[in-house]
Amino acid sequence: MPTNLYGPGDNYHPENSHVIPALIRRFHEAKVNNLPSVLIWGTGTPKREFLYVDDLAEAAVFVMNSDKLSFDNVIQPMQCHINVGFGSDLTISQLAKVISEVIGFDGDIIFDSSKPDGASRKLLNSKLLNMMGWAPKWDLTNGLSLTYRDYLNK
DSSP states (O other), rough: OOOEOTTTTTTOOOTOOOOOHHHHHHHHHHHTTTTTTTEEEEOOOOEOOOOHHHHHHHHHHHHHHSSSSHHHHSSSSOOOOBBOOOOOEEEEEHHHHHHHHHHHHOOOEEEEEOOOOOSSSSSOOOHHHHHTTTOOOOOHHHHHHEEEEEEEEO
16 A cells, blocks of 8 residues: 655646646746745645655566565465555655755745645555565655656656
């Protein structure tokens, strides 16, 4: 079960994309149009965990290639899934700041608290997969840089 994913091939649609591609598009458009600010729904305080899409692919291959003994030592017989996450979260406000830096947007970030925040926190417990020896390789800044490059190529 993966956490929130992002990366090349994402959907950057202005109305029906997830938070990272939506913010990439907003900050990019603000930068190229020399806008003074970017408006983001909510207060910016909810926390989310994000995983670069290549890390999910590597986790899946890692689990499929695990020997049965290692797998059975960590996973219980009646367990239906393994969580795949980065292992830490950040606020939407922190995420927006990182994305603005990756894109090179120097304006203000404004939060519209009249709009909904959603759940206050979404963080998976990926302990089982980590106990098997897997850990993500892509940090947020590097993953966002590759994702922004993908956006520019579309």
